Amino acid sequence: MLQIGNGLIIGSIYALVALGINVIWSIADVPDFSQGSIFVVSAYIGYFTVTWVKLPFVLALLAGMCVGSLMAFTFERFLYRRWRGAGRVQLLCAIALFFLWSNVVNALWTAKAKIFPAYLKGSLLGFSYMRLVVVAVAVILFVLVYIFIMKTKIGKAIRAASQESEAAQVLGININTVNSVVFMLGGALSGAAGVLVSPLYAIFPTMGDLPLLKALVVVILGGFGTVGGVLICGLGLGVLEALGAGYLSSAYQHGYAFIILIVVLTFLPKGLFGKM
Protein backbone atom coordinates (compact mmCIF):
# COMPACT_ATOMS: atom_id res chain seq x y z
CA MET A 1 0.00 0.00 0.00
CA LEU A 2 2.74 2.42 1.04
CA GLN A 3 4.76 1.49 -2.01
CA ILE A 4 1.81 2.00 -4.34
CA GLY A 5 1.05 5.36 -2.73
CA ASN A 6 4.63 6.53 -3.06
CA GLY A 7 4.65 5.29 -6.63
CA LEU A 8 1.57 7.33 -7.44
CA ILE A 9 3.19 10.43 -5.94
CA ILE A 10 6.42 10.21 -7.94
CA GLY A 11 4.40 8.97 -10.92
CA SER A 12 2.35 12.15 -10.97
CA ILE A 13 5.58 14.13 -11.19
CA TYR A 14 6.71 12.02 -14.16
CA ALA A 15 3.28 12.42 -15.73
CA LEU A 16 3.28 16.22 -15.40
CA VAL A 17 6.67 16.62 -17.09
CA ALA A 18 5.73 13.97 -19.65
CA LEU A 19 2.49 15.70 -20.60
CA GLY A 20 4.34 18.89 -21.53
CA ILE A 21 7.02 16.99 -23.45
CA ASN A 22 4.34 14.94 -25.19
CA VAL A 23 2.41 17.96 -26.45
CA ILE A 24 5.57 19.78 -27.51
CA TRP A 25 6.96 16.71 -29.28
CA SER A 26 3.74 16.21 -31.22
CA ILE A 27 3.77 19.79 -32.51
CA ALA A 28 7.41 20.87 -32.75
CA ASP A 29 8.81 17.39 -33.43
CA VAL A 30 11.55 17.77 -30.85
CA PRO A 31 12.11 15.95 -27.54
CA ASP A 32 12.47 19.09 -25.46
CA PHE A 33 15.15 18.20 -22.91
CA SER A 34 15.08 21.77 -21.66
CA GLN A 35 11.96 20.81 -19.70
CA GLY A 36 14.40 19.17 -17.27
CA SER A 37 16.12 22.53 -16.77
CA ILE A 38 12.79 24.28 -16.36
CA PHE A 39 11.90 21.73 -13.68
CA VAL A 40 15.06 22.67 -11.74
CA VAL A 41 14.88 26.44 -12.20
CA SER A 42 11.22 26.47 -11.15
CA ALA A 43 12.06 24.46 -8.03
CA TYR A 44 14.58 27.15 -7.07
CA ILE A 45 12.11 29.92 -7.92
CA GLY A 46 9.56 28.23 -5.67
CA TYR A 47 12.15 27.86 -2.93
CA PHE A 48 13.12 31.54 -3.05
CA THR A 49 9.50 32.66 -3.21
CA VAL A 50 8.84 30.83 0.06
CA THR A 51 12.14 31.50 1.90
CA TRP A 52 13.11 35.02 0.70
CA VAL A 53 9.89 36.66 -0.34
CA LYS A 54 7.99 34.76 2.37
CA LEU A 55 4.96 34.07 0.25
CA PRO A 56 2.72 31.01 0.72
CA PHE A 57 3.30 27.77 -1.18
CA VAL A 58 0.42 28.34 -3.60
CA LEU A 59 2.07 31.50 -4.89
CA ALA A 60 5.42 29.72 -5.08
CA LEU A 61 3.72 27.12 -7.27
CA LEU A 62 2.27 29.82 -9.51
CA ALA A 63 5.61 31.64 -9.67
CA GLY A 64 7.34 28.42 -10.72
CA MET A 65 4.73 27.80 -13.40
CA CYS A 66 5.03 31.35 -14.75
CA VAL A 67 8.82 31.22 -14.88
CA GLY A 68 8.70 27.78 -16.51
CA SER A 69 6.23 29.01 -19.05
CA LEU A 70 8.33 32.07 -19.84
CA MET A 71 11.52 30.02 -20.20
CA ALA A 72 9.90 27.56 -22.59
CA PHE A 73 8.34 30.40 -24.59
CA THR A 74 11.76 32.04 -24.95
CA PHE A 75 13.51 28.81 -25.97
CA GLU A 76 10.89 28.22 -28.67
CA ARG A 77 10.68 31.76 -29.93
CA PHE A 78 14.41 32.41 -30.23
CA LEU A 79 15.93 28.98 -30.74
CA TYR A 80 13.66 26.10 -31.81
CA ARG A 81 11.60 28.22 -34.20
CA ARG A 82 14.70 29.25 -36.09
CA TRP A 83 15.46 25.59 -36.80
CA ARG A 84 11.94 24.36 -37.47
CA GLY A 85 12.06 21.50 -39.95
CA ALA A 86 15.72 20.78 -39.16
CA GLY A 87 15.12 18.01 -36.63
CA ARG A 88 18.74 17.21 -35.87
CA VAL A 89 19.66 20.81 -35.17
CA GLN A 90 16.62 21.15 -32.91
CA LEU A 91 17.68 18.02 -31.05
CA LEU A 92 21.16 19.49 -30.55
CA CYS A 93 19.56 22.72 -29.31
CA ALA A 94 17.52 20.73 -26.80
CA ILE A 95 20.60 18.92 -25.49
CA ALA A 96 22.62 22.15 -25.41
CA LEU A 97 19.91 23.96 -23.46
CA PHE A 98 19.77 21.15 -20.93
CA PHE A 99 23.52 21.22 -20.20
CA LEU A 100 23.74 25.00 -20.39
CA TRP A 101 21.05 25.47 -17.76
CA SER A 102 22.45 22.74 -15.59
CA ASN A 103 25.66 24.78 -15.42
CA VAL A 104 23.88 28.10 -15.02
CA VAL A 105 21.95 26.77 -12.03
CA ASN A 106 25.14 25.35 -10.57
CA ALA A 107 26.91 28.68 -10.96
CA LEU A 108 24.05 30.73 -9.58
CA TRP A 109 23.01 28.64 -6.62
CA THR A 110 25.92 26.16 -6.09
CA ALA A 111 25.64 22.38 -5.97
CA LYS A 112 24.82 22.40 -2.26
CA ALA A 113 21.35 21.02 -1.68
CA LYS A 114 18.71 23.34 -0.31
CA ILE A 115 15.87 22.21 1.90
CA PHE A 116 12.40 23.49 1.13
CA PRO A 117 10.59 24.31 4.38
CA ALA A 118 7.53 22.19 5.10
CA TYR A 119 4.37 24.15 4.33
CA LEU A 120 1.82 21.66 5.64
CA LYS A 121 1.93 19.45 8.69
CA GLY A 122 0.01 16.29 9.36
CA SER A 123 -0.71 13.14 7.41
CA LEU A 124 -3.47 10.86 6.19
CA LEU A 125 -3.17 7.06 6.04
CA GLY A 126 0.57 7.34 6.49
CA PHE A 127 1.08 9.89 3.71
CA SER A 128 1.99 13.46 4.60
CA TYR A 129 -0.40 16.10 3.32
CA MET A 130 2.41 17.54 1.22
CA ARG A 131 2.67 14.25 -0.64
CA LEU A 132 -1.06 14.10 -1.19
CA VAL A 133 -1.01 17.66 -2.51
CA VAL A 134 1.34 16.50 -5.29
CA VAL A 135 -1.17 13.96 -6.56
CA ALA A 136 -4.15 16.28 -6.13
CA VAL A 137 -2.53 19.19 -7.98
CA ALA A 138 -1.29 16.86 -10.72
CA VAL A 139 -4.79 15.47 -11.27
CA ILE A 140 -6.30 18.98 -11.32
CA LEU A 141 -3.70 20.13 -13.87
CA PHE A 142 -4.39 17.08 -16.03
CA VAL A 143 -8.12 17.81 -16.01
CA LEU A 144 -7.48 21.46 -16.90
CA VAL A 145 -5.13 20.52 -19.75
CA TYR A 146 -7.65 17.97 -21.01
CA ILE A 147 -10.42 20.60 -21.08
CA PHE A 148 -8.05 23.09 -22.72
CA ILE A 149 -6.99 20.66 -25.47
CA MET A 150 -10.41 19.15 -26.13
CA LYS A 151 -12.78 22.08 -25.72
CA THR A 152 -11.09 25.37 -26.61
CA LYS A 153 -10.52 26.68 -30.09
CA ILE A 154 -6.75 26.91 -29.67
CA GLY A 155 -6.80 23.39 -28.18
CA LYS A 156 -8.46 22.08 -31.31
CA ALA A 157 -5.88 23.94 -33.39
CA ILE A 158 -3.14 22.20 -31.39
CA ARG A 159 -4.69 18.79 -32.04
CA ALA A 160 -5.12 19.57 -35.72
CA ALA A 161 -1.55 20.82 -36.11
CA SER A 162 -0.20 17.72 -34.38
CA GLN A 163 -2.09 15.47 -36.81
CA GLU A 164 -1.54 17.30 -40.11
CA SER A 165 0.56 20.41 -39.78
CA GLU A 166 0.35 21.68 -43.37
CA ALA A 167 -3.38 21.02 -43.69
CA ALA A 168 -3.89 22.92 -40.43
CA GLN A 169 -1.90 25.86 -41.75
CA VAL A 170 -3.85 26.20 -44.98
CA LEU A 171 -7.05 26.21 -42.92
CA GLY A 172 -5.87 29.37 -41.21
CA ILE A 173 -4.16 28.00 -38.12
CA ASN A 174 -1.14 30.09 -37.15
CA ILE A 175 1.55 27.51 -36.53
CA ASN A 176 3.74 30.02 -34.67
CA THR A 177 0.98 30.71 -32.17
CA VAL A 178 0.37 26.99 -31.72
CA ASN A 179 4.08 26.45 -31.04
CA SER A 180 4.23 29.27 -28.51
CA VAL A 181 1.17 27.97 -26.70
CA VAL A 182 2.36 24.35 -26.44
CA PHE A 183 5.80 25.35 -25.21
CA MET A 184 4.27 27.66 -22.59
CA LEU A 185 1.93 24.89 -21.54
CA GLY A 186 4.80 22.41 -21.28
CA GLY A 187 6.94 24.89 -19.34
CA ALA A 188 4.12 25.58 -16.89
CA LEU A 189 3.61 21.84 -16.27
CA SER A 190 7.32 21.12 -15.76
CA GLY A 191 7.50 24.19 -13.53
CA ALA A 192 4.60 22.95 -11.45
CA ALA A 193 6.24 19.53 -11.14
CA GLY A 194 9.52 21.11 -10.01
CA VAL A 195 7.88 23.16 -7.27
CA LEU A 196 5.56 20.35 -6.16
CA VAL A 197 8.40 17.88 -5.65
CA SER A 198 10.72 20.34 -3.83
CA PRO A 199 9.26 20.00 -0.33
CA LEU A 200 9.54 16.20 -0.55
CA TYR A 201 13.20 15.96 -1.54
CA ALA A 202 16.15 18.35 -1.54
CA ILE A 203 16.70 21.00 -4.20
CA PHE A 204 19.94 20.68 -6.17
CA PRO A 205 21.11 21.49 -9.74
CA THR A 206 20.75 17.96 -11.14
CA MET A 207 17.39 17.20 -9.52
CA GLY A 208 15.73 17.42 -12.95
CA ASP A 209 17.78 14.71 -14.63
CA LEU A 210 15.86 11.64 -13.49
CA PRO A 211 12.36 13.14 -13.82
CA LEU A 212 13.29 14.23 -17.35
CA LEU A 213 14.51 10.77 -18.33
CA LYS A 214 11.48 9.10 -16.76
CA ALA A 215 9.16 11.57 -18.46
CA LEU A 216 10.74 10.72 -21.80
CA VAL A 217 10.15 7.04 -21.03
CA VAL A 218 6.52 7.82 -20.19
CA VAL A 219 6.02 9.69 -23.48
CA ILE A 220 7.53 6.87 -25.52
CA LEU A 221 5.66 4.21 -23.52
CA GLY A 222 2.44 6.09 -24.06
CA GLY A 223 3.17 6.24 -27.77
CA PHE A 224 2.57 10.00 -28.05
CA GLY A 225 -0.94 9.22 -26.98
CA THR A 226 -3.70 11.14 -25.34
CA VAL A 227 -3.72 13.25 -22.17
CA GLY A 228 -5.26 10.35 -20.25
CA GLY A 229 -2.70 7.92 -21.71
CA VAL A 230 0.17 10.04 -20.40
CA LEU A 231 -1.40 10.17 -16.93
CA ILE A 232 -1.90 6.40 -16.80
CA CYS A 233 1.62 5.71 -18.06
CA GLY A 234 3.16 8.21 -15.65
CA LEU A 235 1.35 6.85 -12.61
CA GLY A 236 1.88 3.27 -13.77
CA LEU A 237 5.60 3.80 -14.15
CA GLY A 238 5.83 5.40 -10.71
CA VAL A 239 3.99 2.49 -9.11
CA LEU A 240 6.01 -0.21 -10.90
CA GLU A 241 9.22 1.53 -9.93
CA ALA A 242 8.15 1.75 -6.29
CA LEU A 243 7.05 -1.89 -6.25
CA GLY A 244 10.32 -2.92 -7.89
CA ALA A 245 12.29 -0.97 -5.31
CA GLY A 246 10.22 -2.44 -2.48
CA TYR A 247 10.06 -6.08 -3.47
CA LEU A 248 12.96 -6.72 -5.85
CA SER A 249 15.86 -4.38 -5.20
CA SER A 250 16.02 -0.66 -4.58
CA ALA A 251 19.49 -0.59 -6.14
CA TYR A 252 17.88 -0.83 -9.59
CA GLN A 253 15.00 1.56 -8.84
CA HIS A 254 15.88 3.89 -11.70
CA GLY A 255 16.61 1.07 -14.10
CA TYR A 256 13.13 -0.49 -14.01
CA ALA A 257 11.70 2.27 -16.20
CA PHE A 258 14.06 1.40 -18.99
CA ILE A 259 13.54 -2.35 -18.67
CA ILE A 260 9.79 -1.72 -18.97
CA LEU A 261 10.43 0.57 -21.94
CA ILE A 262 12.45 -2.07 -23.78
CA VAL A 263 9.92 -4.81 -23.07
CA VAL A 264 6.92 -2.72 -24.14
CA LEU A 265 8.54 -1.42 -27.32
CA THR A 266 9.60 -4.94 -28.28
CA PHE A 267 6.00 -6.11 -28.33
CA LEU A 268 4.15 -2.82 -28.95
CA PRO A 269 6.32 -0.62 -31.16
CA LYS A 270 3.68 2.13 -31.11
CA GLY A 271 3.60 2.26 -27.32
CA LEU A 272 0.66 1.47 -25.09
CA PHE A 273 -1.73 4.16 -26.29
CA GLY A 274 -0.06 4.97 -29.59
CA LYS A 275 -2.25 6.35 -32.31
CA MET A 276 0.19 8.24 -34.45
Place this chain on the structure above:
Amino acid sequence: MFLSITDLFVNYGKLEVLKGVSMEIEEGEISLLLGANGSGKSTLLKTITGLNRPISGSIRFQETKINGMASYDILRLGIAHILEGRKIFPLMTVLENLELGAYSRKNKREIARDIEAMCERFPILGQKRKEQSGNLSGGEQQTLVIALALMTKAKLLLMDEPSQGLSPLLVNEIANTITGLNRDGLSIVLVEHNLRLGLSIADKVYVLENGKIAFEANSTDLSGVEYAQKIYLGG
Protein backbone atom coordinates in the same frame (compact mmCIF):
# COMPACT_ATOMS: atom_id res chain seq x y z
CA MET B 1 -6.32 39.72 -62.92
CA PHE B 2 -7.60 37.09 -60.46
CA LEU B 3 -4.38 35.19 -59.76
CA SER B 4 -1.22 36.31 -61.42
CA ILE B 5 2.12 34.56 -61.06
CA THR B 6 5.22 36.20 -62.48
CA ASP B 7 8.66 34.69 -62.92
CA LEU B 8 8.45 32.46 -59.83
CA PHE B 9 11.58 30.65 -58.62
CA VAL B 10 11.33 28.08 -55.83
CA ASN B 11 14.02 25.76 -54.43
CA TYR B 12 13.76 22.67 -52.29
CA GLY B 13 17.02 22.80 -50.42
CA LYS B 14 19.56 23.09 -53.22
CA LEU B 15 17.27 21.64 -55.85
CA GLU B 16 15.70 24.18 -58.18
CA VAL B 17 12.08 23.13 -58.62
CA LEU B 18 10.39 26.12 -60.21
CA LYS B 19 12.52 28.16 -62.58
CA GLY B 20 10.52 31.13 -63.67
CA VAL B 21 6.86 30.11 -63.67
CA SER B 22 4.49 32.72 -65.04
CA MET B 23 0.75 32.19 -65.41
CA GLU B 24 -2.53 34.09 -65.23
CA ILE B 25 -5.63 32.44 -63.79
CA GLU B 26 -9.02 33.89 -64.66
CA GLU B 27 -11.88 34.18 -62.22
CA GLY B 28 -14.60 31.55 -62.55
CA GLU B 29 -12.50 29.06 -64.50
CA ILE B 30 -11.27 25.56 -63.82
CA SER B 31 -7.57 25.55 -64.65
CA LEU B 32 -5.89 22.20 -65.04
CA LEU B 33 -2.21 22.00 -64.18
CA LEU B 34 -0.44 19.05 -65.77
CA GLY B 35 3.12 17.84 -65.61
CA ALA B 36 5.21 14.73 -65.04
CA ASN B 37 5.99 13.46 -61.54
CA GLY B 38 8.36 15.81 -59.77
CA SER B 39 7.74 18.64 -62.22
CA GLY B 40 6.78 20.94 -59.34
CA LYS B 41 2.97 21.05 -59.50
CA SER B 42 2.47 20.53 -55.78
CA THR B 43 5.35 22.89 -55.05
CA LEU B 44 3.63 25.58 -57.08
CA LEU B 45 0.36 25.16 -55.19
CA LYS B 46 2.16 25.15 -51.85
CA THR B 47 3.99 28.32 -52.79
CA ILE B 48 0.71 30.04 -53.65
CA THR B 49 -0.68 29.27 -50.18
CA GLY B 50 2.49 30.22 -48.34
CA LEU B 51 3.70 26.75 -47.34
CA ASN B 52 6.82 27.26 -49.49
CA ARG B 53 8.76 30.49 -49.81
CA PRO B 54 9.82 31.57 -53.29
CA ILE B 55 13.39 32.68 -53.98
CA SER B 56 12.13 35.37 -56.31
CA GLY B 57 9.15 36.33 -58.43
CA SER B 58 5.71 37.49 -57.40
CA ILE B 59 2.23 36.08 -56.79
CA ARG B 60 -0.72 38.47 -56.84
CA PHE B 61 -4.25 37.58 -55.88
CA GLN B 62 -6.85 40.18 -56.83
CA GLU B 63 -4.07 42.78 -57.04
CA THR B 64 -2.69 41.95 -53.56
CA LYS B 65 0.86 40.66 -53.44
CA ILE B 66 0.68 37.41 -51.46
CA ASN B 67 4.15 35.93 -51.76
CA GLY B 68 5.83 36.31 -48.36
CA MET B 69 2.48 36.30 -46.55
CA ALA B 70 1.67 33.65 -43.95
CA SER B 71 -0.75 30.86 -44.93
CA TYR B 72 -3.46 32.10 -42.58
CA ASP B 73 -3.42 35.57 -44.16
CA ILE B 74 -3.57 34.08 -47.66
CA LEU B 75 -6.57 32.00 -46.60
CA ARG B 76 -8.31 35.11 -45.28
CA LEU B 77 -7.89 36.71 -48.70
CA GLY B 78 -9.78 33.77 -50.16
CA ILE B 79 -7.47 30.97 -51.31
CA ALA B 80 -8.12 27.47 -49.97
CA HIS B 81 -5.84 24.52 -50.61
CA ILE B 82 -6.63 20.82 -50.72
CA LEU B 83 -3.31 19.11 -50.20
CA GLU B 84 -2.28 15.92 -51.93
CA GLY B 85 -3.16 12.70 -50.14
CA ARG B 86 -6.49 13.47 -48.45
CA LYS B 87 -5.15 15.42 -45.50
CA ILE B 88 -7.93 15.30 -42.92
CA PHE B 89 -7.46 15.24 -39.15
CA PRO B 90 -7.88 11.50 -38.57
CA LEU B 91 -8.18 11.52 -34.77
CA MET B 92 -10.99 14.09 -34.78
CA THR B 93 -14.64 13.60 -35.59
CA VAL B 94 -16.19 14.64 -38.90
CA LEU B 95 -17.90 17.51 -37.09
CA GLU B 96 -14.66 18.72 -35.49
CA ASN B 97 -13.01 18.58 -38.91
CA LEU B 98 -15.75 20.75 -40.38
CA GLU B 99 -15.40 23.21 -37.51
CA LEU B 100 -11.69 23.45 -38.26
CA GLY B 101 -12.56 24.36 -41.82
CA ALA B 102 -14.16 27.47 -40.39
CA TYR B 103 -11.23 28.17 -38.05
CA SER B 104 -10.52 31.64 -39.42
CA ARG B 105 -14.18 32.68 -39.40
CA LYS B 106 -15.83 34.45 -36.49
CA ASN B 107 -19.61 34.32 -36.86
CA LYS B 108 -20.68 31.22 -34.94
CA ARG B 109 -24.25 31.21 -36.18
CA GLU B 110 -23.11 31.35 -39.79
CA ILE B 111 -20.60 28.57 -39.16
CA ALA B 112 -23.29 26.33 -37.63
CA ARG B 113 -25.55 27.02 -40.61
CA ASP B 114 -22.77 26.21 -43.06
CA ILE B 115 -22.00 22.94 -41.28
CA GLU B 116 -25.65 21.96 -41.64
CA ALA B 117 -25.57 22.98 -45.30
CA MET B 118 -22.45 20.89 -45.82
CA CYS B 119 -24.12 17.87 -44.20
CA GLU B 120 -27.07 18.30 -46.56
CA ARG B 121 -24.90 18.71 -49.61
CA PHE B 122 -22.84 15.66 -48.69
CA PRO B 123 -25.30 13.43 -46.77
CA ILE B 124 -22.63 10.86 -45.89
CA LEU B 125 -20.90 13.51 -43.76
CA GLY B 126 -24.16 14.27 -42.02
CA GLN B 127 -24.71 10.61 -41.20
CA LYS B 128 -21.19 10.15 -39.90
CA ARG B 129 -20.70 13.50 -38.21
CA LYS B 130 -19.87 11.96 -34.83
CA GLU B 131 -17.49 9.34 -36.20
CA GLN B 132 -13.74 9.65 -36.10
CA SER B 133 -12.76 10.81 -39.56
CA GLY B 134 -9.80 8.41 -39.76
CA ASN B 135 -12.34 5.58 -39.94
CA LEU B 136 -14.07 6.92 -43.08
CA SER B 137 -13.50 5.26 -46.45
CA GLY B 138 -11.21 6.86 -49.02
CA GLY B 139 -14.08 8.40 -50.96
CA GLU B 140 -15.73 9.71 -47.81
CA GLN B 141 -12.46 11.24 -46.68
CA GLN B 142 -12.07 12.98 -50.03
CA THR B 143 -15.58 14.37 -49.67
CA LEU B 144 -14.68 15.60 -46.19
CA VAL B 145 -11.54 17.27 -47.51
CA ILE B 146 -13.60 19.14 -50.08
CA ALA B 147 -16.20 20.10 -47.47
CA LEU B 148 -13.40 21.36 -45.20
CA ALA B 149 -12.09 23.59 -47.97
CA LEU B 150 -15.61 24.87 -48.69
CA MET B 151 -16.08 25.77 -45.02
CA THR B 152 -13.31 28.36 -45.46
CA LYS B 153 -15.56 30.33 -47.86
CA ALA B 154 -12.69 30.73 -50.30
CA LYS B 155 -12.97 32.27 -53.77
CA LEU B 156 -10.17 30.20 -55.26
CA LEU B 157 -9.66 26.52 -54.52
CA LEU B 158 -6.39 24.75 -55.22
CA MET B 159 -6.90 20.98 -55.51
CA ASP B 160 -3.96 18.61 -55.54
CA GLU B 161 -4.83 15.19 -56.98
CA PRO B 162 -8.37 14.83 -55.65
CA SER B 163 -8.94 11.55 -57.54
CA GLN B 164 -5.82 9.82 -56.23
CA GLY B 165 -6.53 6.29 -55.11
CA LEU B 166 -10.28 6.43 -55.73
CA SER B 167 -12.35 3.94 -57.70
CA PRO B 168 -13.60 5.02 -61.17
CA LEU B 169 -17.11 5.47 -59.82
CA LEU B 170 -15.89 7.82 -57.10
CA VAL B 171 -13.72 9.67 -59.60
CA ASN B 172 -16.87 10.50 -61.56
CA GLU B 173 -18.51 11.71 -58.39
CA ILE B 174 -15.54 13.97 -57.60
CA ALA B 175 -15.69 15.33 -61.16
CA ASN B 176 -19.36 16.17 -60.70
CA THR B 177 -18.64 17.84 -57.38
CA ILE B 178 -15.89 19.97 -58.88
CA THR B 179 -18.01 21.15 -61.80
CA GLY B 180 -20.86 21.84 -59.37
CA LEU B 181 -18.65 24.01 -57.20
CA ASN B 182 -17.39 25.85 -60.24
CA ARG B 183 -20.96 26.46 -61.39
CA ASP B 184 -21.62 28.00 -57.97
CA GLY B 185 -18.89 30.52 -58.69
CA LEU B 186 -15.77 28.95 -57.21
CA SER B 187 -12.58 29.27 -59.26
CA ILE B 188 -10.45 26.14 -59.24
CA VAL B 189 -6.86 25.23 -59.98
CA LEU B 190 -6.70 21.47 -60.38
CA VAL B 191 -3.62 19.28 -60.35
CA GLU B 192 -4.70 15.90 -61.65
CA HIS B 193 -2.98 12.82 -62.98
CA ASN B 194 -6.22 11.44 -64.33
CA LEU B 195 -6.10 13.14 -67.73
CA ARG B 196 -9.59 12.13 -68.73
CA LEU B 197 -11.09 13.58 -65.57
CA GLY B 198 -9.00 16.73 -65.78
CA LEU B 199 -9.63 17.48 -69.43
CA SER B 200 -13.33 16.70 -69.21
CA ILE B 201 -13.97 19.49 -66.71
CA ALA B 202 -11.20 22.06 -67.24
CA ASP B 203 -11.53 25.35 -69.09
CA LYS B 204 -7.80 25.86 -69.46
CA VAL B 205 -4.79 23.59 -69.44
CA TYR B 206 -1.27 24.45 -68.31
CA VAL B 207 1.67 22.10 -68.65
CA LEU B 208 4.56 22.42 -66.23
CA GLU B 209 7.84 21.12 -67.63
CA ASN B 210 11.42 21.70 -66.45
CA GLY B 211 10.22 24.15 -63.85
CA LYS B 212 8.36 26.40 -66.29
CA ILE B 213 4.95 26.62 -67.92
CA ALA B 214 5.84 24.96 -71.20
CA PHE B 215 2.37 25.14 -72.70
CA GLU B 216 -1.03 26.64 -72.10
CA ALA B 217 -4.23 26.33 -74.08
CA ASN B 218 -7.98 26.08 -73.83
CA SER B 219 -8.98 22.53 -73.00
CA THR B 220 -10.96 22.36 -76.24
CA ASP B 221 -7.77 22.99 -78.12
CA LEU B 222 -6.73 19.54 -79.31
CA SER B 223 -3.03 20.39 -79.49
CA GLY B 224 -3.11 20.87 -75.73
CA VAL B 225 -4.41 17.39 -75.25
CA GLU B 226 -1.78 16.00 -77.55
CA TYR B 227 0.92 17.88 -75.72
CA ALA B 228 -0.30 16.63 -72.42
CA GLN B 229 -0.40 13.06 -73.68
CA LYS B 230 3.13 13.42 -74.94
CA ILE B 231 4.24 14.55 -71.49
CA TYR B 232 2.51 11.67 -69.77
CA LEU B 233 2.99 8.87 -72.20
CA GLY B 234 6.26 10.01 -73.68
CA GLY B 235 4.84 9.50 -77.15
